[in-house]
Amino acid sequence: MSGPQTPEQTLDAQGDSSLCRKDEDIREGTQSSHRMLGFSDALLSIIATVMILPVTHTEISPEQQFDKSIQRLLATRIAVYLMTFLIVTVAWAAHTRLFQVVGKIDDTLALLNLACMMTITLLPYTFSLMVTFPDVPLGIFLFCVCVIAIGVVQALIVGYAFHFPHLLSPQIRCSAHRALSRRHILHLVLRGPVLCFLAAIFSLFFFPVSYLLMVTVIFLPYISKATSWCKDRLVGHRDPPTHSAEVFSFDLHEPLSKERVEAFSDGVYAIVATLLILDICEDNVPDPKAVKEQFRGSLVAALGAYGPHFLAYFGSFATVGLLWFAHHSLFLHVRKATQAMGLLNTLSLAFVGGLPLAYQQTAAFARQPRDELERVRLSCAIVFFASIFQFAIWTAALLRQAETLQPAVRFGGQEHAFMFAKLALYPCASLLAFAATCLLSRFSTAIFHVMQIAVPFAFLLLRLLVRLALASLHGLRHLRPAQPLRSQAPEEAQSQLLPSSC
């Protein structure tokens, strides 16, 4: 800290200026959008994830065969879950971009945002209709109506914000091409709804076209991104755009706000962790009559029968918690999230949302030991995909590290190694467990539980190992005082490349 101010002074100055800004806001009737965005993130992440509940609530009684009709019902519900997750994430990304343009809100914008949220909450219902009645066009028609309504509300928000320019973000407010950027943003916001309007018309006489258009709407951002990327490769690599304020305001595809990616992910992890406890509280409290008759009034014996459930709960909570921990460590080093990282994060979260299913599968061991092997493998697969996509986020960030990472971690070394170890732990463990079940299929349950219990300890050991390695390195350095220059060289390079004010 070579600047003239001590950290405390800076803190005070910040506090004062933020106080002043708040006072100004109140006089102008505007508000910081921070809390509203947090609320929207929480709402959207819960809507995206909560549709896993119908999947886990699909009743398969022990007598019943795992027959065609159950399979179809389960497949239907998993499809609804995945489609909901995908479309809500797309809506969330659009919402993020919109409020990168709109910097402040007032009461009207807050109410419009609530209307937008309410329309988004209806999307899962239209999916349920679509999947339950695939040959009736009403579901897709209602879906299109919802998307059009969302588009209209978002266009209203854009129009309102550009009508009162003090609500816009500083980059756009001070830009000379404000009218141009307004047209550009309206184009982005209304692109999907216009396609959906077409789909709604088609749904009235030839609805397969509507489904095609719907898929286009969902993948539109990625399609446009992929085509521009391919074009770049074919024509030749352009220089990356310099990050002036002007370019940023137009380059709305890149990058996502890190805070909102974190808030959305936190919401998903939090709801997944609590769905688990809900299942425990609803299903695993023994019935007083059964306790009296089957267990001769001994509550402890009755609870003992639920042992595997509790084991599964601890294992699943630890898995969710540690995946959150890995995500948290990962995003500490990230400065901005590119669109590719956003997509990988969505995929990772979609599998994290599937963890209650893994819990339910492993908790069912006690009741249905016969198809144990498939259940263990399914659980391993869910954990593997959830963690491997996290690993992929880190890889994607490293590929463009000048843009995406914090300056202090751009230079490899210990932090990189530690991060790789943290992120590789769950993919390796679940892959190992999967392989072990192939060899020792009789002990599959034991293998899975050992994995779930061993990984948290591995996380703790990881720290010890890294510290041991560091200590031994330090010891080695003291033994060889002849070459201190070479070992300090990377740190010097780092300090030269950092901004001079640091």
Add this chain to the structure above:
Amino acid sequence: MSGPQTPEQTLDAQGDSSLCRKDEDIREGTQSSHRMLGFSDALLSIIATVMILPVTHTEISPEQQFDKSIQRLLATRIAVYLMTFLIVTVAWAAHTRLFQVVGKIDDTLALLNLACMMTITLLPYTFSLMVTFPDVPLGIFLFCVCVIAIGVVQALIVGYAFHFPHLLSPQIRCSAHRALSRRHILHLVLRGPVLCFLAAIFSLFFFPVSYLLMVTVIFLPYISKATSWCKDRLVGHRDPPTHSAEVFSFDLHEPLSKERVEAFSDGVYAIVATLLILDICEDNVPDPKAVKEQFRGSLVAALGAYGPHFLAYFGSFATVGLLWFAHHSLFLHVRKATQAMGLLNTLSLAFVGGLPLAYQQTAAFARQPRDELERVRLSCAIVFFASIFQFAIWTAALLRQAETLQPAVRFGGQEHAFMFAKLALYPCASLLAFAATCLLSRFSTAIFHVMQIAVPFAFLLLRLLVRLALASLHGLRHLRPAQPLRSQAPEEAQSQLLPSSC
């Protein structure tokens, strides 16, 4: 803004210094605790609220009488919900205080915090056991074990943070009495667990004492607060403590961090809004067979039968959304939350968490029109209590406005009037609806729906009315140019009382 820096410069300086701080953090291995606290808030708010689901899932088939056994089951589940909400809020408040002392985290603290969260998620289960088997001491024993485990983990966190003082918040790190404050905080953290240890011992031979001790643990902060308040009144009013850093670090009862109160409340509102859509998606998708047989294949007709459900959904979502909006407006003006405001907020949120019950009651109109009146009244009561406690928060804030409110709103006038109108809208509307059902009991459903649809428009009208009043005031001022001094006097007083740097 009379300071030498323009807002943009301040912003840049903040950005740079926060970048520097992040780099320092990474080198030291510490992290800002901001995201971990947000995740904990989301987790705790969802755990607190999610126990309303067993209440709403209590099946009352139309044939069945609303008899004793159902009543008992419902009362049991509502008791579990309220107890869970209360104890989780107490745990959340303790967590908030703990991380006011611990300013930064590292990996070990993040893992310890996850362990703490996992133990807290088990509390609802122990309540379910307690309420289902009131005469078996196992439930209370397990509850005590959980609280002791939480206390041990929190004591570990305190010990770890004081062992590595760079993790402490600046006030305590720079304090001369660090050892003293450590003892004080450990005392606060371990007070509850010690009582629970006693309760666990008593539960083995005479468990009614355990219940008494448990209630003491839950209400401990409020009891100690109330006794000190009574003492103050009896002995004579002390001067309020000056807010030096030294006093703040010791006065851990006051005040709550505003950001965390907001994050916790947002979590509750978000999960309540999404529980509603979950019910819609699980219960209101018609069965393909039923559509074929009862509605001759017409999906539109089948959906028409669910009309009241959708109306109830829109009404409930609007209610949750607008209550959040009122809460948001309220906390925009709040600078710090006192303990009384925290308690009122908890009570308000507990009733907000009951809104899915109100939705379920009003959605059941179609099936069971006979006890409509009770259902409408129950819903009105839930909305009334949720909103009247919000109103009480504002009143409590006004009573100590020098400490709790932003400087710009301390002087009455338009903002105060607007705030009062916003917060009084729902209490008045629900009270009116309740009174109307007494007079016109035949139209109770219609009255309730009219209320739910009218209030959002009232919110919009409120703005128009205030603006009209302002415009007419402005017009009056121009008509009477002779006395401009008096009308500007309050603004001058305000600018004199504001900090000079503004």
